[in-house]
Each structure stands twice: as structure tokens, then as C-alpha cells.
Amino acid sequence: MSDIGYFAWNLATAQGDAPCLRDDHLDLTYRQFADRVDAFAAQLSAGDVGSGDVVAVMLPNRAELLVALMAAWRIGATATPVNPTFTAVEAEYQFDDAGAALVVNEGPDLPSGGRPTISVADMATTPRPGWVPDIGASGDDVALLIYTSGSTGRPKGVMLTHDNLQFMSSSMVQHFSLTADDHCLLILPLFHVNAICVSFLAPMLAGGQLSVTGRFSPARFFDDVARLRPTYFSAVPTIYALLASQDTVGDTSSLRFAICGAAPISKELLDRAEQRFGLVIVEGYGLTEGTCASACNPPGGVRKLGTVGPALPGQRIAIAGPDGEHLPVGATGEVLVAGPNVMRGYRGRAEETGRTIVDGWLHTGDVGRLDEDGYLTLVDRIKDMIIRGGENIYPKEIENALATHDGVLEAAVIGAPHEVYGEVPVAYVVTYPDSPVTDDHLAEHLRGRLTKVKLPVAIHVVDALPRNPVGKIDKPGLRGRHRTTV
Template sequence: MSHIGYFAWDRAAQRADAPCLRDDRLDLTYRQFAERVDAFAAQLSGHGVGRGDVVAIMLPNRAELLVALMASWRIGAAATPVNPTFTATEAEYQIADAAAVLVVNEGPDAPTGGRPTIAVDDMAASPDPDWAPGPTAGAGDLALLIYTSGSTGRPKGVMLSHENLQFMSSSMVQHFSLTADDHCLLILPLFHVNAICVSFLAPMLAGGQLSVTGRFSPARFFDDVARLRPTYFSAVPTIYALLVSQDADTDLSSLRFAVCGAAPISKELLDRAEQRFGLVIVEGYGLTEGTCASACNPPGGVRKLGTVGPALPGQTIAIVDESGAPAPMGTVGEVVIRGANVMRGYLGRPDETERTVVDGWLHTGDVGRLDEDGYLTLVDRIKDMIIRGGENIYPKEIENALATHDDVLEAAVIGAPHDVYGEVPVAYVVAYPDSPVTDDQLDDHLRDRLTKAKLPVAIHIVDALPRNPVGKIDKPGLRSRHRPAAVN
């Protein structure tokens, strides 16, 4: 069994009084973090949670979320982080699908899925002297269930083991040359695997530190950098667009590099952000199913703007044609990935797992090409996924929600270009004959069913949806309505 290097109880023995984790309320050394983990692990045990169970954690970014995560691992359980902005319907689906035995949340008004709960303010902070930890999680054990939507519109639980997480976090340490001197400023949500791996587990493994910021704003970001002096952060293109639009005159010299992922960034924005901040920004690419990242430009090596870099250590990226055969170098095809980062599968969905992981190769559904140096350029997406400010939004989920309205005959949702968010969802709806539904009524209908980020920015009521020769809805035709007009 391979060694897992990021466990708090092991790191405390080596780093003890070194700074580890802070947010607006707490500032913890490695020893104090481990004590908090043990305190909550004992509390979870007292609630009957044990090896092989799943704990749902529905909290905004704060230190206690990471305490709850690590405490679950302390007793051999797994965790499923739940988006704290989810509606009750969305949250309860995930809690039930994951078969969570307990929910950690913000209090009595938060969704529970009918499970026992521990409110964040009731989390034990002092270790129980009578509690002795039993077997902790091992390399092959399930560590995380991260939920990601699929083409069916029903979110799927991606099963990631500690082996997956150890491989990814150690790869991040190697690729970014992280040491105990590094300090990450966390601004991405912790219900994503990116934030867990890049911003939490990697610095834990390196013996560095993590500062968890509150709700993101450009002013808050610049203040935090000036006050905390972090050495790196990871963000999405939307955040870089917001930052470069500010006139702030902040000393950013502590930052060694920054990471951009979750959505493609334009060469122009990347270059503008680097020039504006005098900072190396490396673009990367990955999927939840691949435990976060599979390719990334190197901070200290050759960076090719417009690419997402070469494969990370220990991974192989290839391009295949429609038949699944390897495509010649420079040819466009589907991006497939192989390595110890590939997920164990989708929870309870063996057929979808088999379609996605074939002979050890993760089929991404993304289209790209590799150059002679192995640098990957993403060309398009096979799937219809919309990436709004780094958030993955699947049109089918919105279409399904629209279809629950009695007056909706059919709906199509596409991504429209947006200056700040990259893409935003736009809906086209056909109503039943003699059903005079309005866009405002449909908007109200969706608000109880979808997170705010998934709500269409516009709902167009139309007589009919365009179709291609085989009768399928012509989504490319709908998207073309939103492209900027050509300038002669």
C-alpha cells in the first residue's frame, strides 16, 4: 500500500508549530489543525460514522470544511462536498445518491436529505482524551465523491481514491516546485476537486500553508495578497478578467506564479493579466474524472500561450479518431488520458463508467490536438457543456428543469458568449399550443430548481426550434445567432 503524505496527523508530527491553515476566524498550525481533525473525527465516531461511510459537507469556503474532510478520512470514511448555494432539491439529490450517513452544514435551515446533521458551530474543537483512532483511510479507499453533471442532466458521483489524490497532489508539488515556503491563497470553491488538490492537498504535502479567503471580490483579493503575502493562487478566466479591470496599485511581488484552469482563457486575456501583474500565469486542463489536472504549462519552462501545456508527470495524453484509433500528430480528435489519476468510476453507474474509461483511457469528450512537443491545444467540446466563469453547466439539466413546467413543450439551452463569464446559458422554449407562458413565469419556475449560476440569462419563447436534416435540434444554428457579426 502506497503512503499517503497529506494526512494531518502525519504532517503534524513533522511540521508541528509551522503555519498550516487560516481563514477569517481561525489561524491554525499543523499541530492545531491535526487536533481539530481528531476532535471532529471523535465526534463523527460518536454519531456512528465509520469506515466505508460517506459524510456530506455543505459549507462555504472556511477552515471547518477542511477539518470535516480530513476528519472523515481519519476514521476511514469518504466525503462528498456539496455546493453551499444548491437549492434543497439539488442538495438532497446529491446527499441521497451518495448515500451519505450524516451532513455537516450551516445550521437548521440547510438541506439535510433527512440525514442526521452536525452544524458547523457545533463541531468539536478539542480532542476527546478517551477517543483512540482506529484504522484510517488507506490508498485504495474511496476518499471523495465529487459530483459532476452528465449528458443526461443527472449529476454523477465521481469516485476518487486516496491513491488518486496522492498521485495528483504529488504531481502538483513536482510540477510547481512547491516547498514549505509556499503559501496558497484559496479563492476557488472547495466543492471542486481543483481547489482540494491544487490549493489544499498540494501545499499540505509540501509542508506549506493555505489561506482561505472569503467571498471573492477584486478588492478583497488585492487586500489579501498585500496582507498575507501568498506565493501562488489558482483561478478561472472570469477572475482574471475582473482583476485586470481594476486600477489597484497593490504589491504582488510575493506571488511566484498563478494557475488558470476550469475553462479556456484567451491568449489576449492571459497576456494582459501577465503584463498587468508581472506574474507568470500557467494555463492547465483537466477533468474531475481525472482527479483535477492532466496538462499544464510549466511555470519555469517553455510556456506556449494558447495551449494548456504538456501532460503532467505520470500521465499520458493522446488524440484518437472517431473509431478510437490513435490520430497522427497535429490531427484534431478526441482527447484521451491515461494515468493513476483516472477515477475509479461513477458511483452506481457501471455502464457510464465503461463508456468513459476504455482500456484504462479516460475519454474526455473534448476535442484537441497535440504538437511535436506534446503540448495540447483544445479545439472544441464534443459535449454541449457551458462553462460559465469556470462553473460547468450542462444544458440538459436546465432543459429538464424547464420541462417540468406544464406549459413547456420542448426546450433547448445553449451557451452564448459573454465578456466576463466566457459563456452564459440562453434558453429557447416552445410552449404547448394555447399556453401563453411568459419568460418571467419560466424564470420564476427555475429559481426554485436551479442554482443561480445555471439560470438562463434570457429565455426566448419561439414557435419552433430549428432542426437538422435528421430531426435533431440544431444547437449549432442556435449558437450562431449569438456570435458577433463579422466586421467588413
């Protein structure tokens, strides 16, 4: 297991007393972090948790969550981070599906499904002298069970190995030129692989720092940046929209770059955010099944706005036709990904794994095209495509057209049932604060930008769009809401 560079017990030897991890209550060096990991690993081991077991960690973003993940790995166990806002039904589904042996949470009144629990207040913090694990983790062990958002059914547990995580975090270090001088401000939820890889494991590998913030708010973000002086952060388009809409912006001069992922961002919002903060924002793309990221624009190289960049080092991207054949440059089809980042599979779902990974290629369910330089442009999700009277309409094209209006903060387009055409596009739009934009203004704005068949039959200006737990716009939820209001 010595080839896994992000293990705390390896990092403590190399980094020692260098600053490592902090939150609102703790500030740990690399050695102190490793000591905390060993202390909790010994506690887990004493509770008969060991190699091959699954530890469910149901905590909000805080340092102890990362201690718990690493402690599970110290004894060869798998960790499954659980959304701390889940209902008992949602949490217990994940506990059951993952086969969790133990739950780490914030107290006895929280869901456990009848399993043994350790409250965060009861986590051991002092290592036992001379303790070492009987069996530690190795590269091909499953490190994480990350559950997908379940927009097409019950959530599935994505099995990611330490080899997957080592490859991905190393790739991040290389692509973003991370060094020991880098300091990540973590604002995304740690039950998602983006935060674990981009904001936790990558800076650890580089010998840098990680600051875990509390619940996100624009005011808190600017205060934290001014106080902590981070060099980068990763966020979703919603966060950039919120930050860009603020009247005042704090001191962001310490930031070297920022990353946008999880959902497409419009060129207009990207431009607005970059100008407000005076830094480079690189858009990337990936799936949980591909251990976070597969493509990303380079912070220091050629960035092509409107694309999600070229394949990350060591990965391949192809575009496939309906029969799985690889298509030439410029053709539009399903995005396929191959490389050491591809998941082992879905836990307990061999058939779904077989449909998703074919001959080593991960079928993403996204529609895109590659240009002559290998930069990927995403068109839409296959399942979100609207078929209006036999015409294929991609909602993202309509959303992009809406985003060119100065008053539009965010937009989501869904397909609504229609007796004649089968489906028709309907738009939901959030405007910037105090913007006087109406649905009629937006309809007129679109007429010169889209053919008639692509024009939404209705445009609804709303205060907010529904989100899934990762912060993406919840289109299945939006479709459900639409059905109940018409």
C-alpha cells in the same frame, strides 16, 4: 495508510508548529489542525459514522470544511462536499445519490434530507485523550465523491480514491516546485476538486501554508494578497477577467505564479493579466474524472500560450479518432487521458463508467490536438460543436476571434436552431467597463478573421454570462435563455 502524505496526523509529526491553515476566524499550525481533525473524527465515530460511510459537508469556504474532510478520512469514511448555495432539492439529490450517513452544515434550517446533522458551531475542537480510530483510510479507499455540474443530465458522483489524490497532489508539488516557503491563497469553491488538490493538498504535502478567503471580490483579493503575502493562487478565467479590468492593482509582488483552469482562457486575456500583475500565469487542463489536472504549462519551463501544456508527470495524453484509434501528431480528435489519476468510476453508474473509461483511457469529450513537443491545444467540447448545413463549427474558434478585440472581456458562442441550416452560431459578449463596443463593431471585426460560414448570425452584448457552480460559462443555460428570447 502511512504512504498517504497529506493526512493531517502524519503532517503534524513532520511540521509541528509551522503555520498551516487560516481563514477569517482561525489560524492553525499543523499540530493544531491535526488536533481539530482528531477531535471531529472522534465526534463522528461516536455518532456511529465509520469506515465506508459517506459524510456530506455542506459549508462555504472556511477552515472547518477542511477539518471535516480530513476527519472523515481519519475514520475511513468518504467525504462528499456539497455546494452551500444549493436549493433543498439539489442538495437532497446529492445526499441521496451519495448515500450520505450524516450532514455537516451551518445550522438546523439548512437542507439535510432528514439525515443526522452536525452544525459547524457544534463541531468538537479538543481531542479526546488517547483516542485513535478503529479503522483509518487506506490508499484504495474512496476519499471523495465529487459531483459533476450535470450539464448533460443529473449530476454524477465521481469516485476519487486516496491513491488518486496522493498521486495528483504529489504531481502538483513536483510540477510547480512547491516547498515549505509556498503559501496558497484559496479563492475557488471547495466543493470542486481543483481547490481541494491544487490549493489544499498540494501545499500541505509541501509543508506550506493555505489561506482560505471569504466570498471573492477584486477588492478583497488585492487586500488579501497585500496582507497575507501568498506565493500562488488558482483561479478561473472569469476571475482573471474581473481582476484585469480593475483600474488599480494592489501589491502582488509576493506572488510567484498563478494557475488558470476549469475553462479555456484567451491569449489576449492571459497577456493582459500577466502584464497587470507582473507574474507568470500557467494554463492547465483536466477533468474531475481525472482528479483535477492532466496537462499544464510549466511555470519555469517552455510555456506555449494558446496551449494547456504537456501531460503532467506520470500521465499520458492521446488523441483519438471516431473509432477510438490513436491519431498522429497534429491531428484533431477526442482527448484521452491515462494514468493513476483516472477515477475509480461514477458511483452507481457502471454503464456510464464503462463508456467513459475504455482500456484504461479516460474519454474526456474534449476535442484537441498534440504538437511535436506533446503540448495540448484544446479545440472545443464535442457536445458544443455546431453543425451548420453539414459544416462542423467549433465555438471556441469564434470566441478566440472575438477575444482579439480590445474591448471584449468575455465571449460565449452557442448553436441556435435554424430551419434551413439546422444550427447557426450566435455570440454573447461581455465588454470591458465603459467600452463603446457594439454588435456591429464586433461583426466587422470578425469578417476579416473568419470564413463566412463561421460568422455569428447575431452578436448580443450583455452585462454578464451565466455560470455554473464551478464558475464555468453555463452554455446549456445560455442556450435555454436564447430559446426563450427569440
